[in-house]
Amino acid sequence: MLHARLASLLSILAASSALALGYAWWITVRFVPSETTLAGILVGQIDPTWKRASLLKDAALPPEASQPGESLADHSASFVIDADLDADGHQESAAVGVYETTDGNFGRFLLINNDDQRSLLKLPGEAGFSALWHKEGVLSWATCMECDYYCDIKSSTDGYHLACYSGSD
Numbered sequence: 360m361l362h363a364r365l366a367s368l369l370s371i372l373a374a375s376s377a378l379a380l381g382y383a384w385w386i387t388v389r390f391v392p393s394e395t396t397l398a399g400i401l402v403g404q405i406d407p408t409w410k411r412a413s414l415l416k417d418a419a420l421p422p423e424a425s426q427p428g429e430s431l432a433d434h435s436a437s438f439v440i441d442a443d444l445d446a447d448g449h450q451e452s453a454a455v456g457v458y459e460t461t462d463g464n465f466g467r468f469l470l471i472n473n474d475d476q477r478s479l480l481k482l483p484g485e486a487g488f489s490a491l492w493h494k495e496g497v498l499s500w501a502t503c504m505e506c507d508y509y510c511d512i513k514s515s516t517d518g519y520h521l522a523c524y525s526g527s528d
């Protein structure tokens with residue numbers, strides 16, 4: 360009996376400390392990929408495994424995302440960035456989103472468009488948050504803000520690649 364009470368008390372304590380940790384909205388938020396076209400292109404043409412996708416710039420964010428210190432702008436982050444990413448003098452448009460595949464798997468993506476080419480980078484797993492930063496000519500992509508894990512987008516002759524880092528590297 361005492362053990363049962365203690366176990367119950369401990370589970371209450373564990374639950375309240377998880378709440379008290381107060382994970383940031385960008386850690387816990389999940390999106391529902393809902394579109395069959397992105398910018399007029401069928402999602403199946405962007406990736407043949409996709410059933411639906413959504414751009415985060417079009418997604419509803421939780422109320423916390425507009426609190427002081429919690430917004431994308433407060434972290435110099437964006438869901439869309441237009442910049443010349445391959446130094447050819449023409450701008451690309453980079454945008455992040457979420458997708459669901461025809462076999463029910465989810466993930467995050469980064470889509471880079473220019474006039475004649477489309478590049479897709481994917482992070483399978485969750486239909487969660489990600490955002491872009493553009494500093495000193497380098498585009499970076501991360502699945503969180505205030506974290507030290509991120510990827511730089513490198514341009515090469517065969518397309519774009521991720522070079523990922525964590526603070527402990």
Ligand SMILES: [Ca+2]
Nearest residue numbers: 443444445449
């Ligand atoms: Ca360019």
